[in-house]
Structures are given as structure tokens and as C-alpha cells.
Amino acid sequence: MTTPLFRDDAYMRDATGVVTGHTQEGGIVLDQTIFYPTGGGQPGDSGTLGWSGGALQIATAVKGQGDEVVLVPAEPRALPPIGTEVAQSLDWERRYAHMRVHTALHLLSVALPFGVTGGSIGAGRGRLDFDMADAPDDRDGIEAALNGFVSDDTRVSAEWITEADLASNPSLVKTxxxxxxxxxxxxxxxxxxxxxxxxxxxxxGGTHVARTGEIGALRIGKIEKKGRMNRRVYLHLQS
Incomplete structure (x- = not known):
């Protein structure tokens, strides 16, 4: 099991960890990590690992067996031995951009209240696919609503409910x-x-900013038809 430090503190840029395993593909498993693994449309984090006598560039992180997070080196190199304490450091600029875009896409699902059929998060833009027959005809209004949410600088927080509570509130699931x-x-x-x-x-399960004001100005980009009942809407960070 890997303790997901990113889940309790998305702003943690550096942390230590102990190597608990290696994968056959050359990945590294730690007892705890700040690296978010690819999932939910959000890319895995990149960054570095350092230890006494060595260092590695980490290209991404992926989910492993059970609750393990696997760190994937950017190139084949000697791995830190099992039991080694390592220093983890994120490519923070990239991670923070993912956080801003991810929260912005949640706001987009409010401005366009349709079922979500897919999505993807990048460092400068993201997109959601909506179960809708026609493209929205008020781009300016949607963009204004999104930037209004940003200007409100609203708090963003995480909480937990039981699976039974979710089953009794199916409207919470937009995807x-x-x-x-x-x-x-x-x-x-x-x-x-x-x-x-x-x-x-x-x-x-992804990482988010603490307040909507951190997202910055937003722009609606291209809107594509991806099927009879599917519209893809791109959302861009302005800076």
C-alpha cells in the first residue's frame, strides 16, 4: 500500500518516502507519495527522486496493484534499493496547472448542466464531453458564468461519504x-x-486548488461534435 499524501494536501511539493518495491517494468513503489497517479482524466505527476548516491527523473505515476502508486522513471537507470529513503520533489508548475484546470472543469459541469461522457486534463487546457444534442448557443454567457465563479473566489474542499450514502444520492454522479x-x-x-x-x-479523487480564484481567467475554446448526442467542449486557462 502507498499512502497518498496528495489526497490530504494537494499543495505538498516535497516529501520523503521509503522504497517498498520495484515493478518488472522498472517502476518504483514507495510507502507514501506526493505523486498523483494517472486517473480520472488527470495525468500522473512528474518530478524527481533523490537519495544518497543517486537521483532519477520521474516521467509519470500510475496505479499499481491494490493501493500502490508506481513512479515511472523517465529513462532506464539504476533504481534505489528497497528500504532506501528517498526525497520526492514534484514538477510543481505542471501539477498546479492540472489542479487549476481540474477545478475549472468541475465549474464547466455546472455552467453546462448535462451528463458528462468523458474528459481530459492538461497543463493549459482541459475538455469535457457532454451528453447533449446541440452545441451551446451562448458561449459568451457560459464563459461569463465561469469567470464569475472564479471572481467569487469560492472555497474548494474535500469530504467523504459512505458508499451507501452515494447510492441514495445518485444525482451526485455527473459522469x-x-x-x-x-x-x-x-x-x-x-x-x-x-x-x-x-x-x-x-x-x-483528483487534486484541486483551495479556492476558485486561483484558477484565473478562463476561455471557452473549440466545441466539437463527437456523435449524435455528444459535444466536446474545450476550456483554456488564460495565463
């Missing part, structure tokens, strides 16, 4: 093709806003 992982007894929710002023609440 039509991907369901929240089950089997642990609880599900993580991301809330934008507080109490009666909640803007959005949905299951999510």
Missing part, C-alpha cells in the same frame, strides 16, 4: 461512462462552496 470506485466503503467528494452556497458537489 455517465465512469462511476466512482467502490469497495472501500467510502467515496471522496469535492465541494465548491459551503453550505447553502455550494456551487458543486461530486465524487472525485
Amino acid at each position: 455517465l461512462s465512469v462511476k466512482p470506485p467502490r469497495g472501500t466503503g467510502r467515496v471522496r467528494l469535492i465541494r465548491i462552496g459551503t453550505g447553502a452556497e455550494t456551487v458543486d458537489l461530486q465524487p472525485c
Whole structure:
């Protein structure tokens, strides 16, 4: 098992860890990590590992067996032996851009209240696919609503509910093709806003900014037709 430090503190840029295993493909498993593994449309983190006598560039992180997170080196190199304490350091600029885009896409699902059939997060832009027959005819209005959420500088927080609670509140799940992982007894929710002023609440295991104001100005990009009932909407960070 790898303790996911990123889940409790998405702003942790550096941490130590102990090597608990290697994969046949040359990956590294630690007892705890700040590296987010690819999942939910969010890319795995990149960065560096350092230890006494060695260092590695980490190209990405992926999910391994069970609750393990596997760090994938950028090139074949000698791995730190099992039991070695290593220093982890994120490519913070890239991770923080993912956090901004991820939270912005949650806001896009509010501005366009349709079922979500897919999505992808990048460092400068992201996109959601919506179960909708026609492209939205008020791009300016959608963009204004998104930037209004950003200007409000609303709090973003995480909380947990039981799987039974989620089953009794199916409207929390906006994604039509991907369901929240089950089997642990609880599900993580991301809330934008507080109490009666909640803007959005949905299951999510990814990393997010702490306040919407951190996202910065947003721009609606290309809108593509991907099927009879599918529209792909791109969202860009302005800076």
C-alpha cells in the first residue's frame, strides 16, 4: 500500500518516502507519495527522486496493484534499493496547472448542466464531453458564468461519504461512462462552496486548488461534435 499524501494536501511539493518495491517494468513503489497517479482524466505527476548516491527523473505515476502508486522513471537507470529513503520533489508548475484546470472543469459541469461522457486534463487546457444534442448557443454567457465563479473566489474542499450514502444520492454522479470506485466503503467528494452556497458537489479523487480564484481567467475554446448526442467542449486557462 502507498499512502497518498496528495489526497490530504494537494499543495505538498516535497516529501520523503521509503522504497517498498520495484515493478518488472522498472517502476518504483514507495510507502507514501506526493505523486498523483494517472486517473480520472488527470495525468500522473512528474518530478524527481533523490537519495544518497543517486537521483532519477520521474516521467509519470500510475496505479499499481491494490493501493500502490508506481513512479515511472523517465529513462532506464539504476533504481534505489528497497528500504532506501528517498526525497520526492514534484514538477510543481505542471501539477498546479492540472489542479487549476481540474477545478475549472468541475465549474464547466455546472455552467453546462448535462451528463458528462468523458474528459481530459492538461497543463493549459482541459475538455469535457457532454451528453447533449446541440452545441451551446451562448458561449459568451457560459464563459461569463465561469469567470464569475472564479471572481467569487469560492472555497474548494474535500469530504467523504459512505458508499451507501452515494447510492441514495445518485444525482451526485455527473459522469455517465465512469462511476466512482467502490469497495472501500467510502467515496471522496469535492465541494465548491459551503453550505447553502455550494456551487458543486461530486465524487472525485483528483487534486484541486483551495479556492476558485486561483484558477484565473478562463476561455471557452473549440466545441466539437463527437456523435449524435455528444459535444466536446474545450476550456483554456488564460495565463
